[in-house]
Amino acid sequence: MMTRYSIFSIARNAMNYHKDWDRAWRSPQPKPSYDAVIIGGGGHGLATAYYLAKEHKMNNIALLEKGWLGGGNTGRNTTVIRSNYLQDASIAIYELSRSLYEGLSREVNYNVMFSPRGLIMLCQTEHEFRALKRTSHANRLAGLDCRMITPEEVKQLVPLINTDAKARYPILGAYYQPRGGTARHDAVAWGYARAADGRGVDIIQNCEVTGIRREGSQVTGLETSKGFINTRKVGVVVAGHTSVIMQMAGVRMPIESVCLQALVSEPIKPVIDCVIMANTVHGYISQSDKGELVIGGGADPYNNYSQRGSFPALEHTITALVETFPFISRLKTLRLWGGIVDMTGDRSPIISKTDVVGLYVNCGWGTGGFKSIPGSGFVFADTIANGRPHKIAEPFALGRFAEGRLIDESVSAAVAH
Amino acid sequence: MAERRFHSALQHRADRAGAKGLSIALKEMDDRGVIDVRGLPTDAGFLPAVKDVLGFDLPMDPRTSRSRGEISALWLSTDQWLIILPRETAPDFHARLVKSLAGIHSLVVDVSDARAIVRLEGDTVRETMNKGTSADFTDSGMKAGTVRRLLYAQVAALAHVVSTDPDVIDLYVFRSYADHAWSFLLATAREGARVKLFGKQG
């Protein structure tokens, strides 16, 4: 039984200079065989493993991560959390996720710093204004706590924003989710990892899956850099690398992997308290608890696995934000980076069984899946455990592409961060 | 019959004939006409039919142009050219070209009003261009006659290197963007912001 984290345990450990903390998670060698194996140690994979262990009492399971926990997009995302999507199917999973975030720190006894500081989506053209009004009506009737606000209210929430009515893209209004916000990205991965480990899940880092073995249509095991592992249930949760892994099982995916970049400014005293998204100009910004402005924008167009993007996308975003927040002109960025995101044909995720028995896939979160980690893990675990889609996961099945049953969020004029 | 009124793209800019405090000279060339010609050099008859009206051969090499007297032909693509000529002669030239090309697969359009043309002149013209576009204007390959399509100041544009000594470049932008391009030029050609690339430095 691992020590509970609390102010008291910290005080106790301070006595002898923190030399007695035990490991947050073990680093076990893989067993020859597991009841189920999750591929991918990002937020979605770790959450899936945790809920498999907790909700479905599957304790003989492993999670394989080719690098380090959270080293994929979970460790490099701008942490915007919201649930104010347009389509019913999206609202269902993102709101489940957001509500799980509310209690996550205590659920996993690890402070993930979920900070529902409020999220503002600016309306900067009549068209965007209409689109977000439409979303607001849909969300209200779905029971979400969201509302349209006036430029004056925006100014109150973010005094340093440029609300000049003669601006190139004047702020006509905004769509506000008071309990949208951010969380500490690494902590989400680490918290789930520690809690899953506590429930017996073998979390195996530096273990790359190199092949998927099947007998007929049934998965029988995985080849990995640490040897062969027998299992008849595999959950693939590898985001940007989905096509690569699924190819190992001969399954083609409606996905392209492209680079999405982000950057942070030097830390400064608080200037922005909410998350602001300016979708017309492809920029969004928030300020972390450490004081950096965390900034993201649009993805590069071309297929890319290098985790290094092109500058124009960032230049476009920064230019837009300097216009929206003139005061940042003399602030500086100290680091920029990229991640490989998995974009589907309709920009909505895939949570699905496949034609290969025992092979499940959870991907396509693209530029917007940090916010969905708890919900996605919850329904994916249920899907894997019971061998049939969870209600909320159903609409996100692979079959929708051949039926034309798309879940198109671009409709709501909001880029999906 | 009432008399026609003509308004060039930059008519409203008082400084369109020349602004102060710049490191180069700028002016709008509103007396040029432009004919867009499309056709296949592989179609027997196309090139001769154009030559009959033009008086000389269309340039076939990418990014080049040919000129005779008041008329220039600019290469745009493997099947597209712009003919630049005195504005008042454009309608007649257009009519004659259409006639000459009758029966030959082609599309000839008088687009004299579709673009604004700004002439840049001075010894930092190339640097000024490179403040707005990634195409390499200091390259020795950019000799007189060169035609280059560009993204200039976020806008689709075309540059025609008219001469290299002195450095003269005609910048073409679509009419609706003329005001923006002009403002961008004024901002980046400021004397105080002068840059001279690869020259002797003090």
Add this chain to the structure above:
Amino acid sequence: MLSIKCPVCGVEGDETDFHYGHQAHVARPATTDPDNISDQHQGDYLFMRHNPKGLHFERWRCDRGCGKWFHAARDTMTMEFKAYYRIDEMPPDDVKKAATGAWAQVFARSQDGGDG
């Protein structure tokens, strides 16, 4: 910022002078036989994409040059362009040989390209 060279007009420029056209050699079923296309086939044509980590075959448009579409073979890890070829062409043989995974199957399956 990628640097790209158009095989049609030879212009070399920043990626911002070009337009990305995604996967190359996707055959449009309706062009060949509009009356007999299964829902699955149409769905695959619209959505299923090769997405290799490594050598990829794609389309670009020479926006700021001749305006023509063309093909390119590019490594999605190193970004290195291995070949540029015209829109009506298949990749040069040496590059074709270097293809792996789904692409190798495509080129094996049909000499005339098209992996409907």
Add this chain to the structure above:
Amino acid sequence: MAGKPYRVPKGLARERLIDRLRPLRFSFDGKSMSGFHGDTLASALLANGRRLMGRSFKYHRPRSAVGIGAEEMNALVGVGDGARHEPNLRATQVEIYDGLTAVSQNRWPNLDFDLGGLSNEFSRLFPAGFYYKTFMWPQSLWKGLYEPLIRRAAGLGRAARERDPDTYEHIHVHCDVLVAGGGIAGLAAANAAAASGKRVILADENASFGGSCDLSGETIEGLPPSDWVEERVRALKAAENVHVLNRTTVAGHFHHNHVLMVERVGDHDPGLLAKGAPRQRLWKVRAQTLIMATGAIERPISFANNDRPGIMLATAVRGYIDRYGVAPGEECVIFTNNDNAYLTAIALKSSGVKVRPIVDVRARAESAIIDQARGAGIEIVNGAVVSGVETSRGGASIDAVKISPYRSGKGRIVSETRVACDFLAVSGGFNPAVHLWCHNGGKIRFDDRLYSFVPDRHDAAIRAVGAANGKMDSATCVEEGYAAGQATAKASKTKKSKVHGKAAAGQQSEAPLEPIWFVPATGKYNEGNKHFVDFQNDVTAADLELAQREGYESVELTKRYTTLGMATDQGKTSNVNGLGILAEATGLSIPEIGYTTFRPPYTPITFGTVAGPNRGPLFLPVRQTAIFDWHVEHGADFEPVGLWRRPYCYPKGSEDRASAVRREILTVRNRVGLLDASTLGKIEIKGPDAGEFLDRIYTNMFSTLAIGRARYGLMLNELGFLIDDGVTVRLGEDHFLMHTTSGGADRIAAWLEEWLQTEWMTLKVFVTPVTEQWAQFAVAGPDARKVMQKLDGDMDFSAEAFPFMSMKQGTLASYPVRVYRISFSGELSFEVATPANFGRGLWDAIIEAGREFGLDVYGTEALHILRAEKGFIVIGDETDGTVTPHDVGLSWAVSKKKRDFLGKRSLSQPYLAAHGRKQLVGLYTEDPQEVLPDGAHAVERVEPKPPMRTIGHVTSSYFSPTLNRSIAMALIDNGLKRMGETLEFPLEKGIVKAKVVDPVFFDKEGARQNG
């Protein structure tokens, strides 16, 4: 805080960079101080005896400058007032000018007395990652209490509040060779490359060139370093093929050798800004070869309280004396594990600063430099370490250091000797600055002579030379530079002229360095003592060990758990030391531990520079029609439509938007209105296969259209969804003119080209966009014909001669025109097009001619309501990328005859062909005055509270002045089957009921437009 001002007496030091004849005044935290031209803020502060320059991030420990350049992590200050204030600048790189104002950061109430310092007292409670372990209970307090506290404590400097008054610009440049770094290696490389006629750019972040060669104590090709540098720079500046840039940081290296550089044009001299210079310039460079000559960065050593003000890097100390004639104190102890720091001892001595012993980790070390130091009478203690410091003034100043015997390998310190001194020079060796090398994925390998990483696998695209490549002696640096420069020439055809010969510098043989990552403190184990690794983020050796202990083993996890290397200096001085400590903690080797990813920028760059000229009015282009000025003159209320600005309406006098729009609509319905429709997309399409082509592009038939006639067409994407609509006219047998939506103009032109080029290559069709060639106006209303006839022209406008959906060419008021009888308002309407430069003239003529008929202009909002009254759809309002023609009642426009057109097959995919999809209907609210809000959703059944199942939403909703009641269009599940039903729309304010009706609200039979 006092402290004796200290400039070394004139003549004792070379003072290479300052000019004592040009004194300057500047202020720090409001206190006026003096310095000399050439000083940096750091050198000037030290000269003024101001050692305390900042506070650390987490524990608010007092800090002073440790370095002398980009590596500085402590001395971060805010510079400038008001709108020009910039936080977090390195005092070591800020060149002072007369009147410069600077302030310290992250302290309250002031730098000397900072309450934040308390956190240092409780620091034991804040180990790495402590916040992950607490503040979880109760949940509500996180947002309400804990987080606000943390946020207030966090952050360094403060942001300006107003708009930045300075200007920025970009420049693109291409070169054969870009040399990053203007030290001797870079200068040599640039010279060699230039000699071969290559186009060369040399950039160095400093004001002056030469890098650290002046501190190397060596001669170069027989010359004193500074002379050699001067000669080289002069040669480069004289060359026609070279561009030399100082104050220019090579910030990032991207794919295909794309390099970003930031030139600080005016930061050092407000006078230049006044003369119109941009403050900073972003260079976007495409280089054939990048030569990285970025030098080496010295590393500190981790011992107890090694962060105290007065503890500096050895080369920095040497630099302050040699370049600025500034000594940080009066009595110095040197702590080193290599020879280089001996040069500092010698330099101090010769400048009259007392040098207490050189404490050398190495049990024995012999070399020329060491002898030289000994010869100068400097005491050397071998096999020893500095194990701690004695401080006063809350740690702000040093009184003495503790020296202890040391045997390599970690053991406890048994004895210690106290040596009084007021500052300490430390050298733990040098790390090649490999940042640029790694930005784009370049590999590095561990060098066990330097105990650091050096570039691996050079190629034609990127090479490293000099200290950046692990070469620490001048001779080799210069040779390597020449060689690399010449190598770039190999490829070229350009003739090669003779390149400067081999470097002939007496290479100083150095005694090998002995790595030391951690110095144990005296007494008990290291409890409570802080051995800093990352100074700015207050990351200690204990934090790194804790991360390992807790299982954050990967160096990437350790980094994120402890924030090692994540501060504004990005670990320039701390990363390798951190790896050393991790290696000792885990028993692994440093290569086994690996290293974290280097990312751009090398040093932070301002957002203003990145935005460059694209701000304010130049942020994005505003597209203007030929009538734009008229609209402005007549008080148009504009709205952005794509990049265009279009008049939303033209309020008169005190009119508000709504009443202006109502007036404009009634003008059109009752008299005649004029609209600037120039933004409509126009594309000429010609060729023997033009008709066939249009049949494949549109859902309906165009090959059958008669010459001179017009037809409304729909375009789908391959998914089967509507993407554009518009009227296409047949100009001739093989010649068409297509109209697209304003937003669609460019997109659709590209769309047509794409299909012609990539799919239907055999079709003989040319496509030329002509949107910008034409100004186009709609003259619409019952009196439209009268106005047209009033304008003298050569066309017969009678209903018989000029029927609905036909076109004519001719002249009107002397202007050449194309006239189309098409209508988006439902009224009798003529759309008149004339070449754009005649647009304004014709516009004025029409207004003139229309005056007697009460003609007036109308804007986009009136247009939208007029079309809504007629039930016409707007792409983007009624459609959203998921809507088929059948959904919006346009099945009549979808040909059944054609075997194929874009999107046809997808229309029969199961879900698109399914029954009960959302279908377009009209809505009449029960209360005719009640206008449904845009996007309002109808529900299947009203529930006491959400959730309620929605069945569709309002796509357009207006109050119709014509019908004097509200009208709306909506996409409703199975809508067509619901005609006559009453739907319920629950709004915040209550439920609104509306009846489902035909979406054509006005003039169903079209008598008016056809008339």
